[in-house]
Structure formats: structure tokens, C-alpha cells
Amino acid sequence: MTRVLSGSAVAKEIRAGVTAAAERLSAEGREPHLAVVVATADESTAAYVRSIGGAARKCGIRCSVVDLGPDATSIRIRSELEALSADPAVHGIILQTPLPPSADFDTLASAIDPAKDVDGANPLSLGLLAARLPAFAPATAEAVMVLLDHYEVPLSGANAVVVGRSTVVGKPAALLLLNRDATVSVCHRRTTDLAAHTLNADVVVVAAGQPGLLTGKHVGANTVVVDVGTNVEADGSLIGDVDFASVDGVAAALTPVPGGVGPVTTALLLQHTITSASR
Ligand SMILES: NC(=O)C1=CN([C@@H]2O[C@H](COP(=O)(O)OP(=O)(O)OC[C@H]3O[C@@H](n4cnc5c(N)ncnc54)[C@H](OP(=O)(O)O)[C@@H]3O)[C@@H](O)[C@H]2O)C=CC1
Numbered sequence: 001m002t003r004v005l006s007g008s009a010v011a012k013e014i015r016a017g018v019t020a021a022a023e024r025l026s027a028e029g030r031e032p033h034l035a036v037v038v039a040t041a042d043e044s045t046a047a048y049v050r051s052i053g054g055a056a057r058k059c060g061i062r063c064s065v066v067d068l069g070p071d072a073t074s075i076r077i078r079s080e081l082e083a084l085s086a087d088p089a090v091h092g093i094i095l096q097t098p099l100p101p102s103a104d105f106d107t108l109a110s111a112i113d114p115a116k117d118v119d120g121a122n123p124l125s126l127g128l129l130a131a132r133l134p135a136f137a138p139a140t141a142e143a144v145m146v147l148l149d150h151y152e153v154p155l156s157g158a159n160a161v162v163v164g165r166s167t168v169v170g171k172p173a174a175l176l177l178l179n180r181d182a183t184v185s186v187c188h189r190r191t192t193d194l195a196a197h198t199l200n201a202d203v204v205v206v207a208a209g210q211p212g213l214l215t216g217k218h219v220g221a222n223t224v225v226v227d228v229g230t231n232v233e234a235d236g237s238l239i240g241d242v243d244f245a246s247v248d249g250v251a252a253a254l255t256p257v258p259g260g261v262g263p264v265t266t267a268l269l270l271q272h273t274i275t276s277a278s279r
Pocket residue numbers: 044097140163164165166167168169170187188189190191194207208209210213228229230231261262265266
């Protein structure tokens with residue numbers, strides 16, 4: 001039997017704390033405010049931005065979406081990030097990926113004030129994370145850890161495999177797992193034999209953006225699979241990177257998409273905004 005590790009209830013719990021804190025802050029005249037900068041027409045990003053806006057509203061956090069369009073220049077994006085960093089009424093800033101082909105995420109994210117970097121995108125935040133110093137972790141990577149902890153998956157000494165090495169998800173997830181004493185392998189497109197790695201893993205985190213990448217042939221009976229992928233199908237439905245039907249019944253546990261990592265990510269982003277507004 002494969003256990004389905006839902007994120008919805010976990011997210012709800014986090015949002016309850018956020019709502020109470022947002023109420024307190026607003027009563028003091030410090031309405032928490034999250035700004036989301038978008039420069040893409042990507043469908044999964046649009047879905048994410050909608051879910052952030054909806055969740056923020058419900059929790060009493062102001063959310064402004066700054067949509068610069070898919071043709072925005074690096075100069076335009078950078079000046080927006082600088083203006084938001086300098087605005088005392090803004091407490092959290094996120095820059096959505098993907099960006100226009102001419103723009104570099106890591107370069108632009110360094111324009112986000114680390115104090116407002118609620119998605120841990122500034123390379124400085126990643127460095128602090130690597131050094132185990134206080135910083136905002138990327139919400140998705142932290143959501144992976146929150147889910148594993150909630151379902152009491154042991155990490156110390158566990159073999160963990162992360163599929164994907166992006167700055168936004170794969171790399172920080174690997175760092176967080178390493179900080180918890182897992183033995184971590186990071187796989188990517190040049191990995192020659194993905195199954196050889198994942199079959200040996202206690203925990204597999206998949207963040208590749210490739211539907212159907214991980215199948216029942218990649219996992220064993222004791223493997224816990226965390227599916228970070230959010231791929232929008234032609235009919236508009238959301239699917240992960242894991243072939244759910246083939247892994248279900250083989251692995252020990254699996255997070256669903258939707259209803260797994262996604263809602264926890266959004267809740268943590270709001271929680272980070274509260275932390276920033278409280279300072
Ligand atoms: N649920 C959530 O909260 C979030 C979900 N996402 C989703 O997670 C997925 C990954 O996002 P992101 O990290 O930004 O994506 P990127 O495209 O930036 O990175 C994808 C990574 O996966 C690797 N990869 C791609 N294909 C394969 C393959 N066939 N075998 C092994 N590795 C592969 C790439 O390797 P290489 O480096 O060699 O190219 C790369 O490192 C997307 O579906 C995205 O929408 C993202 C953020 C949050």
C-alpha cells in the first residue's frame with residue numbers, strides 16, 4: 001500500500017497561524033504586503049500566481065501582482081525589483097520563473113533586498129542556507145521538508161535523491177536535506193542512469209518539470225516520493241513529474257499533485273511575508 005501524503009491539511013494549519021498574525025499586524029497599521037513580479041506567459045506560473053493571490057486574500061495579506069509581460073527587458077525587471085525593495089510598504093518580493101530568454105534569474109534576484117526575499121531567490125540567501133545561517137529558504141524546498149517532517153519521514157542517515165538542480169528548487173532542497181544529515185545525490189539531464197540512483201533511495205524528490213519522468217520502475221517498496229512538478233496538460237489540468245498510477249502500489253509513500261507540495265509552498269510564502277512584516 002502506498003501512503004498518499006496530502007499537503008492540503010498541512011497548508012491549512014500554516015495558513016491559520018498566518019491569518020492570526022496578519023490580523024495582529026494590520027491592527028497595528030502594518031498590513032503585510034507581498035509583491036509578485038511576473039515576466040512570462042507560462043501556464044503553471046499563472047496558476048501559481050492565482051493561488052498565491054487567493055490564499056493571501058483569505059489570510060488578510062495584501063498581494064500585488066506586477067506583470068511586466070513575457071517581453072520585459074532585464075533592465076525593466078531589475079528596476080522594478082529595486083523599487084519594491086526600497087518601498088517600506090512592501091514586506092515580501094518574489095520573482096517568478098521562467099523569465100524571458102534574455103534575462104538571468106540569479107543576476108536579477110540579487111536585486112531583491114534579502115530582508116524581503118521571501119522565496120530565498122537572492123544568491124546571498126542560498127549562500128546563507130548553505131552555511132546554515134538564518135535566511136529565507138525557497139518556499140518550495142522548505143515545503144518538501146515540512147511535508148517530510150509532518151509525516152515523520154526519518155532523514156538522518158537516509159539516502160535522498162533530488163532530481164533537478166535549479167536554483168529555485170533542486171539545489172536548495174538538496175542543501176536542506178544535507179543540513180538534516182541525509183546522504184544526498186542530485187540528478188539532472190546528464191545523469192546516466194537515473195533508476196540506479198533512485199532505486200537506492202529512501203527519499204526521492206522530483207523537480208524536473210517532466211511529466212511521467214519517475215515511474216514504478218524507479219522506486220522500491222521503502223521509497224518515499226515527493227513530487228514537486230507542476231505541469232499543465234492540454235486540457236488545463238495539473239500533473240506532477242511522477243507517473244502516479246505506476247508508482248502507486250510500489251513506493252511506500254507519495255505526495256499527490258495537486259494537493260501535495262503546491263499548497264504548502266504557497267502557505268510558507270505567506271508565512272515568510274509575515275516574518276518579514278513582523279521585523
Ligand atoms: N509545487 C511547487 O511549489 C513548485 C513547482 N515547481 C515545478 O517543479 C518543476 C521544476 O521546476 P524548476 O526547478 O523551476 O525547473 P527548471 O527547468 O529550472 O529545472 C529542471 C531541472 O530538472 C532537470 N531535468 C529535466 N529533465 C530531466 C530528466 N529527464 N532527467 C533528469 N533531470 C532532468 C534539469 O536538469 P539540467 O540542469 O541538466 O537541465 C534541471 O536541473 C516544474 O514542473 C515547476 O513548475 C517549481 C517551483 C515550485
